[in-house]
Amino acid sequence: MMPAGAAASRVPAGIEAVLRDPGFWGDNAAVIGLLVIGVAFSLLTPFFLTWGNISDLLVSASILVVLATAQQFAIVTAGIDLSIAANLPWAAVVFGLVYTGGFGIPAAIVAAIAAGMIVGVVNGLIIAKLRVNDFIATLGMLGVMNGVALIVSDGQSFSVSSPFLQALALGSIGPIRYFYLIAIVIALAAHFLFTRTAFGTHVLATGGNRDAARNMGIPVDRMRIAVYVINGALVGLAAILLVARTGGSDPSLQTSQLLSSIASVVLGGSSLFGGRAAVLGTVAGALVLTTLLNGFTLLQVSEFYQPMAVGIVVIAAAVLSRLQR
Amino acid sequence: MSEAMPVLEVRGLRKSFGAVDALVGAELICPAGEVTALVGDNGAGKSTLIRCITGVYPPDGGAIAFKGAPIGFASPTEARALGIETVYQDLALVEDLTVWQNMYLNREVEHGIGPFRWLDRRRMIAETEAKLERLLVNMPPVRAKVRRLSGGQRQSIAIGRAASWGSALVIMDEPTAALGVRERGAVEALIGRLRGEGVAQLVISHDLEQVMRISDSVWVMRRGRTIARWRTREVDRTRIVAAIAGAEG
Numbered sequence: 008m009m010p011a012g013a014a015a016s017r018v019p020a021g022i023e024a025v026l027r028d029p030g031f032w033g034d035n036a037a038v039i040g041l042l043v044i045g046v047a048f049s050l051l052t053p054f055f056l057t058w059g060n061i062s063d064l065l066v067s068a069s070i071l072v073v074l075a076t077a078q079q080f081a082i083v084t085a086g087i088d089l090s091i092a093a094n095l096p097w098a099a100v101v102f103g104l105v106y107t108g109g110f111g112i113p114a115a116i117v118a119a120i121a122a123g124m125i126v127g128v129v130n131g132l133i134i135a136k137l138r139v140n141d142f143i144a145t146l147g148m149l150g151v152m153n154g155v156a157l158i159v160s161d162g163q164s165f166s167v168s169s170p171f172l173q174a175l176a177l178g179s180i181g182p183i184r185y186f187y188l189i190a191i192v193i194a195l196a197a198h199f200l201f202t203r204t205a206f207g208t209h210v211l212a213t214g215g216n217r218d219a220a221r222n223m224g225i226p227v228d229r230m231r232i233a234v235y236v237i238n239g240a241l242v243g244l245a246a247i248l249l250v251a252r253t254g255g256s257d258p259s260l261q262t263s264q265l266l267s268s269i270a271s272v273v274l275g276g277s278s279l280f281g282g283r284a285a286v287l288g289t290v291a292g293a294l295v296l297t298t299l300l301n302g303f304t305l306l307q308v309s310e311f312y313q314p315m316a317v318g319i320v321v322i323a324a325a326v327l328s329r330l331q332r
Numbered sequence: 333m334s335e336a337m338p339v340l341e342v343r344g345l346r347k348s349f350g351a352v353d354a355l356v357g358a359e360l361i362c363p364a365g366e367v368t369a370l371v372g373d374n375g376a377g378k379s380t381l382i383r384c385i386t387g388v389y390p391p392d393g394g395a396i397a398f399k400g401a402p403i404g405f406a407s408p409t410e411a412r413a414l415g416i417e418t419v420y421q422d423l424a425l426v427e428d429l430t431v432w433q434n435m436y437l438n439r440e441v442e443h444g445i446g447p448f449r450w451l452d453r454r455r456m457i458a459e460t461e462a463k464l465e466r467l468l469v470n471m472p473p474v475r476a477k478v479r480r481l482s483g484g485q486r487q488s489i490a491i492g493r494a495a496s497w498g499s500a501l502v503i504m505d506e507p508t509a510a511l512g513v514r515e516r517g518a519v520e521a522l523i524g525r526l527r528g529e530g531v532a533q534l535v536i537s538h539d540l541e542q543v544m545r546i547s548d549s550v551w552v553m554r555r556g557r558t559i560a561r562w563r564t565r566e567v568d569r570t571r572i573v574a575a576i577a578g579a580e581g
C-alpha cells in the first residue's frame with residue numbers, strides 16, 4: 008500500500024510534469040503572457056483590475072481582434088496581408104463617402120465590407136492566379152490602395168457622425184459593449200470555421216501541405232483566394248468599427264494596426280509557415296498587446312516606451328513558440 | 333498469358349515537361365484481384381505515369397481505359413470518384429491535421445441545416461478507427477496529429493486511407509521504401525488482404541525481392557517507355573534487373 012503522503016504528492020507531480028513540458032509554455036504563450044501581465048499591472052496599480060478599465064481595455068482591443076482574425080486567414084495558408092494598413096483606411100473612407108453622400112447607414116456598411124472584399128479578391132487573384140508571392144502581392148496592394156484612398160478622399164479626413172455609430176461605439180447589452188461583442192462573435196466564428204467545418208479543414212490542409220491538399224482534390228487556388236476574400240471582408244468590418252470609434256474617416260495608413268495584427272497572430276502561436284490556426288491564441292495575443300498599452304497608460308509610463316515593450320514581447324513570444332509541440 | 337478483366341489499361345501514353353520527355357510510350361494493364369508491379373530506374377517515368385492515370389497531369393497523347401471505357405481524367409477528384417486511390421511517395425498527409433482529419437480529407441461527413449454545415453466529428457473518428465483497425469496491425473491513435481506519428485505509422489495511415497476508399501484500383505508509389513522489416517511485413521499483409529478482396533493494385537517498387545513476393549505481373553519502364561512485361565511466376569530477378577538496366581526488350 009502507498010503511504011498517504013505519496014498519494015497526495017501525485018497531483019502536484021502531474022502538474023509539475025505539465026509545467027516542465029516546454030511544449031506547454033510554447034502552446035500557451037499568449038495566455039500565459041496575458042496572465043503574467045495582468046497580475047503585474049494589478050499589483051502595480053489599483054486602477055487596472057476594475058470593471059470600468061477592463062471594459063475599456065476590451066473595447067480598445069476589439070478592432071485589433073477583428074484585424075488579427077483577418078490576418079490569421081492569410082497566415083494560415085502561409086501567406087501574409089500587408090495591405091491591411093491601406094485596406095482599413097480605404098474601407099473607412101468608402102464608408103464615410105457613402106454615408107455622407109446621403110445613402111444611409113445600411114448602404115455604407117455594405118459598401119465598406121464590399122470595399123474590403125474587393126481588395127481581398129484582387130490580393131487572392133494576384134497570389135493564386137498570377138503566382139505572386141503573398142508578401143510582394145500585398146505589399147504592392149498596400150501602395151495601390153493607399154493611393155486610391157488618398158485620391159477618393161482628396162487626402163482629407165472627414166468626420167462621420169450618426170446615432171447608429173454612436174450607439175455602436177458606446178452602447179451595450181447589459182454590461183457587454185457591442186464593440187467587443189462583435190469581436191467575440193467574429194473570433195468564435197473563425198474558430199468554429201477552422202475546427203468544425205470542411206471548408207476550414209481544407210484551408211488548413213492548403214496551408215499545411217499544399218501538394219497533399221491538391222492530391223486529395225482540394226481546389227487549393229480557390230482556397231487561397233477565399234481566405235483573402237474573408238480577410239478583406241473582416242478588414243471592411245474593422246473599418247466600420249474604426250469609424251465608429253474615431254468619429255471619422257481618415258485615409259492615412261494604419262501601419263501600427265498592421266504590425267499589431269501580425270504580432271497578435273504570432274503571439275497566439277500560429278505558425279507563419281501555415282497549416283495551424285490558433286484563433287483563440289490570436290485573441291489572447293491581441294489582448295496582450297492592448298493590455299500592455301493600457302497598463303503603461305495607467306502607470307503613466309512615457310508612450311515612447313510602449314512600442315519597445317510591444318516589440319520585446321513579440322520577440323519573447325517567438326522564442327517561446329519554438330518550444331511548441 | 334491469361335488475364336482477368338482489366339480494371340485499367342494504358343496504351344501509348346506520352347507526356348512532356350517542356351524539353352523533358354517523361355513518357356514516350358507507356359503501356360500498362362491492371363486486372364482485378366491482382367497486384368501489378370511497375371519497376372524501372374530513377375527517372376524512368378513511373379511517377380509521371382501514375383500522375384497521368386490519376387488526373388494530376390493531363391497526358392499529351394495515348395489512351396487510358398478504366399473498366400473498358402476510355403477516360404480523360406481532368407482532375408484527381410474525378411479519378412477518385414471512379415474508385416482510383418493513390419498513395420503518393422510523399423504520402424499526401426497533412427502533418428498539422430489529425431489521423432481522422434487526414435482519413436476524411438475532402439471526404440468529410442457533415443451535419444447540416446440548410447446551408448449551414450459542420451463536421452460530424454464523432455462519426456468520422458469512429459469510422460476511422462473501424463476502418464484502420466480492420467486493415468492495420470499496429471493501430472495509431474486516430475485523434476493524434478500526424479506530426480506526432482512515426483514514419484511507419486504515417487505510411488500505414490496513407491495506405492489505410494487509400495485502401496478503405498479505393499474500391500477498384502489502389503496505386504502505391506514505393507509503399508515500403510521508408511519502412512523497417514516488421515512494418516514492411518504489415519504493409520505486404522495489407523496488400524495481400526486487398527488482393528483477396530478483388531481490388532486491382534498497382535505497386536511501384538525498387539525492392540525486387542518484394543516484387544517477386546507480392547506481385548502477379550511485372551512491367552518494366554525505361555526512359556519513358558514500357559520495355560518488358562511478364563507474369564511474375566514466369567520470370568526471375570536476374571531478367572528483371574537486366575531489363576531495368578536496358579539489356580533486354
Ligand SMILES: Nc1ncnc2c1ncn2[C@@H]1O[C@H](COP(=O)(O)OP(=O)(O)O)[C@@H](O)[C@H]1O
Nearest residue numbers: 349352354372373374375376377378379380381
Ligand atoms: N513536374 C515535372 N516537371 C519537369 N520534369 C519532370 C516533372 N516530373 C517528372 N519530371 C521528369 O520526368 C522524368 C520522369 O520522372 P519520374 O516520373 O519521376 O520518374 P520515376 O518516378 O520513374 O523515377 C524525369 O526526367 C523527371 O526529371
Ligand SMILES: [Mg+2]
Nearest residue numbers: 378379380421
Ligand atoms: Mg518516382
